[in-house]
Amino acid sequence: MPQAAQVRGADIRAFLLAFREKLAAQEAHLTALDAAIGDADHGSGMLRGANAVVAALPADGSPGALLKSAAMSFISKTGGASGPLYGTALLRAAAALPDQPQVTRPELQSALHAAYAGLVERGKAAPGDKTMLDAWKPALDALDAGKTWREAAGAAAQGAEATLPLVARKGRASYLGERSVGHLDPGAASSALLWAALADTLSGPLGEGPGPA
Amino acid sequence: MPQAAQVRGADIRAFLLAFREKLAAQEAHLTALDAAIGDADHGSGMLRGANAVVAALPADGSPGALLKSAAMSFISKTGGASGPLYGTALLRAAAALPDQPQVTRPELQSALHAAYAGLVERGKAAPGDKTMLDAWKPALDALDAGKTWREAAGAAAQGAEATLPLVARKGRASYLGERSVGHLDPGAASSALLWAALADTLSGPLGEGPGPA
Amino acid sequence: MKKIMNQVQDMVRESCEGFAQAHADIVALNAEPLFIYRRDMPVQVALISGGGSGHEPLHAGFVGRGMLAAACPGEVFTSPVPDQMLAATRQVTGAAGALYIVKNYTGDVMNFELAAELAAAEGLTVQSVVIGDDVAVQDSTWTAGRRGVGGTVFLEKLAGAAAEQGASLEGVRGVAERVMAGVRSMGLALTGATVPAAGQPNFTLQDNELELGIGIHGEPGRARVPMLSAADMAAGLLDPVVADLDLKRGEEVLVLTNGMGGTPLLELYLAHREVRRLLDAQGVKVARQLVGNYVTSLEMQGLSVSVLRASADDLKLWDAPVHTAALRWGA
Amino acid sequence: MKKIMNQVQDMVRESCEGFAQAHADIVALNAEPLFIYRRDMPVQVALISGGGSGHEPLHAGFVGRGMLAAACPGEVFTSPVPDQMLAATRQVTGAAGALYIVKNYTGDVMNFELAAELAAAEGLTVQSVVIGDDVAVQDSTWTAGRRGVGGTVFLEKLAGAAAEQGASLEGVRGVAERVMAGVRSMGLALTGATVPAAGQPNFTLQDNELELGIGIHGEPGRARVPMLSAADMAAGLLDPVVADLDLKRGEEVLVLTNGMGGTPLLELYLAHREVRRLLDAQGVKVARQLVGNYVTSLEMQGLSVSVLRASADDLKLWDAPVHTAALRWGA
């Protein structure tokens, strides 16, 4: 179905609601992943955060305002590593967007780059450390290479899958060392859901010019 | 095989060793019975007591002296309900025997009646309360009816079996009320072993005159 | 079965050794026969208790200023033997005499009885009280009577404070009897407990069951019921206690919300909240309270609730200084 | 899963309510955002800690005179959120400033970091220390670094005593840093723990296995090994601790033999005996010791050992009066 080239507040709202839905559906799965190499709270924590996001979300507002509201809710309600990480990412994205009721897809794309920079700054991890970065990086690379949002979401999902053989070097799973091999990283899995929610909201024919729309 | 009509210290010694052997062989079984309606210590407790009995038993001495030594060891090492009960029983039996290097079987028989009276006095239970009395009483009745020691031991074993349908009214099992039905009483089971040990030691043709020998 | 132990037969002794080392400022250990006694025993009535091991901190954890003079640990879930109580009595008893605090179990009663006879024969002045506070035991005429459970902590604290204040043997015994008359308890288990020598749990509960009306020996309780919410657990324990005490609005009580040994504090404090809520609703005033794993059954998960109808004098005795391994204040 | 709870999402709040009721003489509860704070906060440096719930009595059990000014409980095994620390900081911080005591976990560090930024923006003086005492974590360059575990109790007690004595923020921080430099810990589990929201144990051990080098979040440890005797458990925990501290004969230490929440005292004191035996044999002097379930993982059975190289000053700070729910002496 055709999509507006512009991203409105309603789109961001839809994205956040879709993200929450996916987290609700995958809560047990995310927690099980975290039980294997962490402390079994990633599903419940992310869902608690996302529920708070939805509860506090203004009925309307600019994309930036909605992302900022979501960021604050994540920070205030999630706890653990993922609260500050997702919170920081969304906060940086919000700050990077022009303060307009609608923004362009390239603007959103660079806001996601800002979000990624926030993740790196807050968590001091690098791709390959078996963290959520391993889902974000391939997704951003895909967009940068001109792929669609749906393809970017696919890259995020593949990136999450590709954490399976990695040794964790950051976060709680790092304590397991070699024993973290053979398990998916829960944060990468939830990040893939975020990218899938973005794709669900924005997928459609290319918007404006080359690059993802 | 023929047995001496007289009971010597060596016979009492053999009886106590045999009792210990049987307790050792049945330790887990007795504990399992106690786990079902008590606190899972009857096997270990009785074996600890009997081991102490054997360790402290004088090399020789009168039947009375040996039984007294055994009584003190039971009291000092068993604990729980069974320590004072078995201890009191053996102490009373020792006191009831003539202070002689050998005693007659009827003398031993009445010493066992004294033991039983000690059990009743210490525990204030009655036959049918699902306690060790339910093994002792039929055994004594059998002897009184002129049956052999082996038959008395059989009666003790039957008495122990017959505790299965009873509701416990004394000791720890009494707290279960109706839920104690369908389980054997552990103290009756260990008492049947005591009577079996007696029979192993004393079994043979009748000794003197009518009645058990 | 997984226990932190070496040889199963050395467990109680080795644990007591560690206890005595950890609390060497308060207690000393007599190895054979085994008992723990107060180092600085003054001239006063000596409270002596004991019972099977596996209920820690009861009783050794309550030896010290303002509570017990000595504790005699039996094998796990097995009453101690008279030799222990007799030797402890010799160690701590002076002219003021000694009071044996016995929990009502056939074995404990008989072993303490024998010890008291032997102590009396040596000219020592010994009296005994037998506590049975467990309302889960019904029809006590048809059973060995109510069991001594959580209320024992109140008994040992209040009678111990009276002894510390120099009360006579009669006086201390009077306090003990007042506590016994005014305290009731009931417990439940979420999991069984494994006696080390037995190697297997006494009972096994499914994930949707709990055992209501348990004692403290891993023995099964009065009924196995489907799993309950914390609110319903609290009601299931408290209602029979309150009914048996015939508690009225406005009365003051001392409450113990007690874990069975393996109960995490997160859950225990939550249970305490429910207990408080129910008592508040009934207008019963919780004047003092204690929350923790105090009268336990090895690693069992579960809880018990004990309620003591408390006079102003009782509260004073509760507040009096105590310095033991498990309870300490004012000292 | 069987827990004493009502609705799983209410567990932490309801437990905190029960805690605050049970210890109303010491603490008060702020419901939203959730934190526990000292009632009688004097003008001094405020120690503020917090972390996931499920580790009780850590940290709320250490709020009170001579230890923490406030504790922020997160969801079970989940760090608290910045709002909690910020509100607690506003409540208890005066001109002397506040010190955040953070256990080294990515989530805790990031959430306290955010809180400190927000507090500073409000003009509050806040510094932070991050404790990582767990020697089970090797190659800390390749991991998130050593975890904060049992040694946190020593840190909170000693820094809390310094604050109570009126030390400046720099002074309190200096004590905290000295403790962090001198304390090492290691733990093992006999059973897993079940996060209530997860409903299943994080890991399951067979009857002949234990998990060596666990943290305090029910996360698997460094290695799964066949079941050990208490003596070998103690050696397995103590040897790396002693080696890492490079302890020498004649040095004085403070020792914590800590249960993981479901460990019965019978077993824990036995473990302590083994710990003492090993330290005695190495000529290390145990100047003070603490045995109990203090830094826990829900209902997990197991233990950890923490050793602090203790100066005479440290021992004085340890002995200083403390009045909290979980530790009390001299007050």
Ligand SMILES: Nc1ncnc2c1ncn2[C@@H]1O[C@H](COP(=O)(O)OP(=O)(O)O)[C@@H](O)[C@H]1O
């Ligand atoms: N330093 C880090 N940088 C980026 N992501 C991280 C970092 N540490 C942890 N994560 C991510 O956080 C996830 C765990 O989140 P969560 O379970 O909420 O936190 P916690 O470990 O505090 O329980 C991991 O799976 C990983 O993807």
Ligand SMILES: Nc1ncnc2c1ncn2[C@@H]1O[C@H](COP(=O)(O)OP(=O)(O)O)[C@@H](O)[C@H]1O
């Ligand atoms: N009052 C009593 N009179 C006679 N026998 C009793 C009495 N109470 C208990 N017993 C016996 O003791 C047995 C239990 O012994 P034991 O397990 O050693 O004691 P405890 O109940 O103290 O653990 C019971 O099976 C019963 O036969």
Ligand SMILES: [Mg+2]
């Ligand atoms: Mg997690």
Ligand SMILES: [Mg+2]
């Ligand atoms: Mg028994």
Ligand SMILES: [Mg+2]
């Ligand atoms: Mg017993």
Ligand SMILES: [Mg+2]
């Ligand atoms: Mg977590």
